[in-house]
Every structure is written in structure tokens, then in C-alpha cells.
Amino acid sequence: MSDRAPRIGVVTFPGSLDDRDARRAAATMGGDPIALWHADPDLRGAEAVILPGGFSYGDYLRAGAIAARAPIMAEVVAFAERGGPVLGICNGFQILCEAGLLPGALIRNRSLRFICREVSLRVETAQTAVTAGLTPGETVRIPMKHGEGQWVATADQLARVEGEGLVAFRYSSPDGIVDEAHNPNGATNNIAGVRNAAGNVVGLMPHPEHAVDPDVGPTGGQALFASLLQAALAGAAA
């Protein structure tokens, strides 16, 4: 462990909602949160970047489509290509997919309904910036709240995602059973989150930043943030 608080940049787009919670979660877990704005020309020394949830640009055109072309995203893409840790949560996951940093796309939930409740996620790999401290097969409990979270992909993308172990999280029962009964939104193969090949970019629909404080709900997000902070420090040391 380091005694230094890593700088965790959280990008606010017009319409972001969970930027404050993401900064608060980063601080709760020992990070130094940095507020970034979508029009900023640089990342202000951030050692990890979070794209938070919400409805950036009103979700006009497609969820995340406009935000993915915002000025700061060129910096985020360059940071990701240098190996910097990038976490997209909910709308942030949609933005990462739209920006081409993660495979697939998010479409409206199968039920047509906006769904807001706690879910269990089975960790599929420890090879990501937010799961390095977790063990594949274990589950974390955190909330989801989205209307467009059904992950889909082209046949080629899906084959690659499954074949190369790019699935980060699947919706599951609390004891890790992945089946239709535990698929809240119709996501292909219960996929709740994916990573890039290097593992430094990861996105998921549910909200770890809402699950770090035992006073207000489950604490499944703590391990994800702890891993992200470690990845930020490791990246700075590398």
C-alpha cells in the first residue's frame, strides 16, 4: 500500500449525474478526486479516469454518442492507449463503447423498463483495473439503475469477447449462478461489463460508486475502487 492518494479524474459532461458520487467514492477509498469538465483540454494529472453515469447531452442520438466525441475524450483515448486506467460506469460504459475503446453497444432493456435495484455480479477476470483485487468466480453486490443497459455485439465481437476473456462481469445470483433468471435487462450472455485486451479500460452498467458506504447500502463497490486506486498508483510508478 502507498501512503500517497492517487489522483482520480472524474469527467463531468453536461447531463452527468453520478460524477459527485464517483468523486466521493474515490475519496472514501483513499483517492484524491479531480473534477474534470468535458471541454477540458487535458486530464489535469489524473492517474486514473472515471466516466460517470447519467444522461450526457440528454442521451441525444444514442446514449453516450455525443459525449464520446467531446473534446476531453481525445485525451481519454490517448491516456487509455498509454495504458492508463479508465473506468466507465453506466453512461460512462456507453460512452466507452461509442468511443470504440470497448466492444459492443448498449440498447434499451428487454423489458422496456428503467430498472433500479441491487444486483449481484460475478467477477469473470482479475485482469482489469477494477478487478485486480478480486477472484474470478466471486460475486459483488451493487446497484444498477438504467433504461438502456442491454449489452449487445456483432457476432465477430461476441466471439472475440468470449474467446479472449474480455467479459469482466456477468449478472448472476448472489452465489454466482449465471442464468436467465438473473439477467435483468436481456444482456447477451448476462454480460454486465467488459474490458479491453490490456485490461486497463473497463466498463460496466451497475454502479460501484453507489456501493462504498455501509451506511447507505451494499459495499460491493469498495473492492472495485480499491483496485482502481492501486492501478492508478501502479500506472504512475511504471
Added chain:
Amino acid sequence: MTTFRFEVLVSLKPGLSDPAGKAVEASLPALGWSNVANVRVGKHVALDVDAPDEAAARAQVDEMAARLLSNPVIEDVRILEVAER
């Protein structure tokens, strides 16, 4: 330079579930139409492009359609009409 008017139709790929289409389809029988199936809801984008000729304008619209107006992972795109303004 000439101004060209384009209309771009964006639709979810066949095979992908289209919840909005399903919702519309489910509502039609209440109005008395029970013989309708395969309803799909898409997007229509109209825009004017200044370009030296129609071929240049169309090439630009093709690229804009692929890079922003649609997401090739989930959507098909079709350029519907072009008219000189």
C-alpha cells in the same frame, strides 16, 4: 459551392430486439389494427451540406453516417434522398 439536402435513415439491425417497435406494435390492436407485424422504430436525420458537387457531398454524408449518425454495431444506415437546394 452548392447546398445539398440529405435525409438519413437509421434503423436497428434486423435480429436485434427493438423494444420501441414492440411497444408500438402492442398498441396498434387497441386502435383496431390487429393485422400489423414487424414494427421497427428508427431515426430520421435531415441535413444540408455545402459541397462542390453531389458526389463530394454524398461521400461526406456516408462518412458522417458511419462515424456519428449511426453506430455500426447495432444500426443500419440508408441515405434516403438528395436534392439540390
